[in-house]
Amino acid sequence: MRGSSLLPGLCFLLSLSGVVAQKTKGTCTRCPQNAFCVNATHCTCNHGYNSESREKYFTYRFETCEDIDECKPPTSIHCGVNAECQNTIGSFHCHCVAGYKLLSGKAQFSNSNENTCQKITPSKTTNSTKEMQRIIETIESLLTNKTVLEEKRNITSTVTDILQTVESDVLNTALKAPDQEIQKVQKSTVAVETRVVTDNCSKEVTFSLNAQVNSMEIHCKDVIQGNIQGASAVAFISYSSLGNIINATFFEEMNEKDQVYLKSQVVSAAIGPRKNTPLSQPVILSFQHMKVKPGVKNFCVYWKGTKEGGRWSKDGCALRQENETHTICSSTHLSSFAVLMALHGQEEDPALTVITYVGLSLSLLCLLLAALTFLLCKAIQNTSTSLHLQLSLCLFLAHLLFLTAIDRTENKVLCAVIAGALHYLYLASFTWMLLEGLHLFLTARNLAVVNYSSVNRLMKWLMFPVGYGVPAVIVAISAASRPHLYGTPDRCWLHLDQKFIWAFLGPVCAIICVNFVFFLMVFWILKRKLSSLNSEVSTIRNIKMLTFKATAQLFILGCTWFLGLLQVGPAARVMAYLFTIINSLQGVFIFLVYCLLSQQVQKWFGEIIKSKSESEAYTLSSRFGPDSKPSEVK
The missing domain is CATH 2.60.220.50 (Chondroitinase Ac; Chain A, domain 3)
Structure with missing residues (x-):
């Protein structure tokens, strides 16, 4: 998908990786129908049209150019005697009234000077x-x-x-x-x-x-x-x-x-x-x-x-x-x-398509590894890890369904089911992102003990009802009100008609804004904590790690989505590439921040490698021990 306006720019939000950059032609492409660009800065209506605001030059992107009825006041074209004006879209012409005709035999003329209507x-x-x-x-x-x-x-x-x-x-x-x-x-x-x-x-x-x-x-x-x-x-x-x-x-x-x-x-x-x-x-x-x-x-x-x-x-x-x-x-x-x-259907950029599928495939691998790490590494298992695990599972299923079924439009019922499943999985992913932001904020408030008991009790009580229940309610209401708008002719996703896409965009925008507020509050809390600290090394280390996670959290779980808003004007193509690369690699970022950069996970990986090496060494030593006899060569 590519878009020449704000909503198509957000379409990557809708299908995660379906956005393809528009081949922009400068700001002229932003002029409405029946208008053209002037000096690459303003739009003006074609001859025969007036802007709705009656301004000759305008920049408002939702302006419309309306046909001028030259045959009615205030223009009121006069065609001469025995003739009348006929308005057309973007123009007009004159013709003789019934019982009269032009000497030339033509059917119409432009003004009263050309009037030769005779009985x-x-x-x-x-x-x-x-x-x-x-x-x-x-x-x-x-x-x-x-x-x-x-x-x-x-x-x-x-x-x-x-x-x-x-x-x-x-x-x-x-x-x-x-x-x-x-x-x-x-x-x-x-x-x-x-x-x-x-x-x-x-x-x-x-x-x-x-x-x-x-x-x-x-x-x-x-x-x-x-x-x-x-x-x-x-x-x-x-x-x-x-x-x-x-x-x-x-x-x-x-x-x-x-x-x-x-x-x-x-x-x-x-x-x-x-x-x-x-x-x-x-x-x-x-x-x-x-x-x-x-x-x-x-x-x-x-x-x-x-x-x-x-x-x-x-x-x-x-x-x-x-x-x-x-x-x-x-x-x-x-x-x-x-x-x-x-x-014309919007042409897809082959390079962006390749980036999308390669990035999502890599993200699928990393999300699978991340989920296995959260499940098997006992040293990091806590409320925060449970949130990471559910987020990884939702994103994994959403990416997998997108890659394998987004274009299955042959069967309408199946396509509608796929669209509903994608709607639910992506909403669930964003809901778990919101819970991640909430948990980060509560953890910052209780910095002295990261796994503070009240935080754990609150999150355990909220996690599953909110993480999976809220998206289910939204999808159920959407499907009950407009089931025919699930699935489009091109993709198994929400239709743009009747503003139905806001069944997804509304909750997503709200979650991103709330996460941004959580981020600002976390930094304010951390700044206050730093000013009141003595020089406890462990606490300072915890604060630095928490600050890093807060920054990564905002970047991974929200800010990059707003790159879709910048896909307008001359920079649209660049923004589309940045948007596609960053968001298709979201699973890689999650695995990097929450797994590879965790000292506990690194230690766990080291123990696995060490135990495997010791096991291989033991096998070799038992096979070629001091009592073993080499085979005789005949």
């Missing part, structure tokens, strides 16, 4: 246009009536029928008025342009049709389909709200790990009177992006009618060109089309 010739033209307007108004009312759509059992089947009906009605209306070569009708959410051909393609080779902010190019011969005796027509329809109904969740190649979204309006293309005929060359479709998001993969799709209703499919569609604002597609057949975008 369309009456008679058959008026009747045809009215019929086209009636069709558009009907489909608009149907698509905006959520109650009617929700009553349908199969929404995709309903939408498929609607699309086919609109295409047929629009084509039939256009063919009824062959003397009107071009018809354009636009309402608030639906726009249509039709082109009638009666001259066997003698004027133009390729037709360009526009509807709202999208366009289509089709070869004239594909429109007439060899029909040289009668009229043929092509229709291009754009729906600005249909994408809310048949969104990216209906993409047939989508799986749970994909993050796919609709990026454009839905358009339809059809030819008549004959339909579903093959094209001699691909039709070209140009889409303006409704969502401008860099670093995503765009692909072209069409609405594929099926027995079940319909799905988005890539068959026969190809992406030809793309930039920040537009995507150009080609298709070998006519249907309804759109552009989907897939968010």
